[in-house]
Amino acid sequence: MELIICHDCSGQVSFSAQSCPHCGSEEPAGPYQMSRREKRAFRREAHNDRNLIVGMSACSIAGAVTGWITAGGFFQSMVLPPLYAIIGASVGLGAALLVNVFSARMT
Structure with missing residues (x-):
């Protein structure tokens, strides 16, 4: 299981999580970046x-x-x-x- 750092609270979150379990952020990976x-x-x-x-x-x-x-x-x-x-x-x-x-x- 790959973990990422939550964009909002800096807690560790699963890459596939829909929201951060620590702060409830809907986008734990951060806002989408366009190529x-x-x-x-x-x-x-x-x-x-x-x-x-x-x-x-x-x-x-x-x-x-x-x-x-x-x-x-x-x-x-x-x-x-x-x-x-x-x-x-x-x-x-x-x-x-x-x-x-x-x-x-x-x-």
């Missing part, structure tokens, strides 16, 4: 999420500006920018999702 590969994948996911938000926002703003520029009258200037913004957000979301899927498969 370099896991950290790199986590950073890549965070980066992809930021790209998704930025891409969708940029396409939405571009759509709203396009709707505002192409509007002819008062009614069109009230309807077209939000409509084009929704279309732009849809396009940006689709493009960003494709980039996320293909970047995840390349690694």
Whole structure:
């Protein structure tokens, strides 16, 4: 039976124990430490999420500006920018999702 030192109370605990018998800690081995590969994948996911938000926002703003520029009258200037913004957000979301899927498969 392999013994480890409890991360919280420094008492000896079995490696397979669910909790420390001395202090009741739920994680006697200490918090999980990510490997370099896991950290790199986590950073890549965070980066992809930021790209998704930025891409969708940029396409939405571009759509709203396009709707505002192409509007002819008062009614069109009230309807077209939000409509084009929704279309732009849809396009940006689709493009960003494709980039996320293909970047995840390349690694």
